[in-house]
Every structure is written in C-alpha cells, then in structure tokens.
Amino acid sequence: MSETSPFWALYPIAYSERACLYPSYTRTAEEGAVGWFKQACLGKVVGAFVAVLAACGMLAPTAQSRDKDLIVFAAASLKNALDEINEQWQKETGKKAVISYAGSSALAKQIEQRAPAQMFISADIDWMDYLAQKNLIKPETRSNLLGNRIVLIAPKDQSKTIEIKPGFDLAGFLGDGRLAMANVTSVPAGKYGKAALEKLDVWASVSDKVAQAENVRAALLLVSRGETAAGIVYQTDAAADPNVKIVGVFPEDTHPPIIYPVALTAEASHPDAAAFLDYLKSARAKSLFEAQGFIVLGSGQS
Secondary structure, X not given: OOOOOOXXXXXXXXXXXXXXHOOOOEOOHHHHHXXXXXXXXXXXXXHHHHHHHXXXXXXXXXXXXXXXXXXXXXXXXXXXXXXXXXXXHHHHHOOOEEEEEEXXXXXXXXXXXXXXXXXXXXXXXXXXXXXXXXOOEOXXXXXXXXXXXXXXXXXXXXXXXXXXXXXXXXXXXXXXXXXXXXXXXXOHHHHHHHHHHHHOOOHHHHHHHEEEEOOHHHHHHHHHOOOOOEEEEEHHHXXXXXXXXXXXXXOHHHOOOOEEEEEXXXXXXXXXXXXXXXXXXXXXXXXXXXXXXXXXXXXXXX
C-alpha cells in the first residue's frame, strides 16, 4: 500500500494482506462465523476511529487522495488477473485503478458501510444481489463477467491421488491432516466447496477437519505452506501457486454455477469508472483473464 493510497483502500486490503500472510483458521463453521463477526466489528471500530481523525482534520491529505483515485473492490481470487489488467490499462491510458482484494462478503459489507468503492467484482451472485437489494449498485452496469471451477489441491510433493465422485474417501485422503477452505458460511469459495461436498455425501465425514480461512487465497496459502493436507480453492488460485497441485476437479453439477458479477456502485462518480468497466470486458482483458484460467462470459469487446 503506497503512502498516497486512500484509507478506504487500506481497509479491505487489511483483510487480504493479513489473511494471506498470516492466515488464521477455525475448526467449525460456527467458529468461522464468530471469527468473521469479530472482523466486522473490528472494521466498525477502525471506521469510527478514522471518522474522529477526519473530524479533527488529520486525514485531509487522504481524503484528497480518495477523491481522485478509482477504487475497485474485488474478490481475492481475482488478484493475479486484475493486477495484470490494471497494469496493461495503465500502459495504454496512463490511468490506474486502486484495487482492494478480500473476500466478497467482507467487501460487500464495507460497501454497505459506505466505503467509497466505485466498482465491485464479487465471486458469487449472492453478494452482488445483497448490494442490489439495498440499492448500492447501479443495476444498468451489472453483468456476469467471469466463470471458474473449484478444485481439490494438495502440497506439490503429495503423492496420493483421489477420484472425486459420490461418497469418495476424502477423510481417508486427509488422514490426520486438515482441509483448508474459505469460510463456508460467507465466502463464495467456501460456500461452493461445502455445497459440492454435501452433494457428494462427503461433508459429514470431513466437517470436523475443515480449517476455515478468511478468503480463498488464505486457504490456498495454508496448503502451499504444508499446514493442511489439502484444500478446496478455485482452479485459478491453484494455477497461481507453484507449491500446490490439483488432485481433483469438482463436477460442475455438484455446486451452484461459479459466476463473478461486476457492477459500478451506486455512489460511483469517478470519470474513469465506466471506462475501466468497459476495459474489463475488452478483448485485451479477455486474453489476460483466460491466461489465468478464468472462463470469460460473453465475447470480449475490442
């Protein structure tokens, strides 16, 4: 985070950087929900503290920076692709977005608290719908941007293999180890993963082995570091980390369709917001998304 970045860009990045560098996990879905609630409460405390500083005139430079930055809130799994696209957009136009990555649930809640994001890219439809129902996005700008797959991963030196099918022995595959997943209550990757395991009649056998992380990149890191025996992440996350390997792909009919919707927020007023949204749908962005393993929904525009 540069010194000139706005405070609200720091707010969601705090989730992403802290979770991805120092992931914490919980043993049960209930504990995961409590952990998420504590994070939400912490965010409100920090927000209140900053409001006091602003009232005292201590954040004037930051406010000025916030006004001029194009702030984008995006699901953590988009980091590699969006960083490349943002860099390319800057080369072509001389303009740049400030992109904050975190779990879609955390970002949506921050937008609800009036974080000044100009654009939101969610990893599922539910959290975009959540904002739409509260009139916090511009509905005419909403579209389904990308698709993805969820996969079972293990550390790269894992020699065991497993076939993902109804009733497959995931508990046996884990042994005494644990299964890393994003929070199964609120984070899209975790919700998709739990739905797939339930559909395959496997969830009950592994639910007490699940290590829940705050977002999918934090779950990826647990496996990458060898702290868990396996994990469920997006295939694009697995491709981004050389320390893990895919040991199985979940059939698409075992979980809801994985769709990344995008929209400008209701408060979006930055002059470049619409242009960056158009660029995300361009042929140039399409090639960069596909290079990271995403499925581009619709044809790219030139």
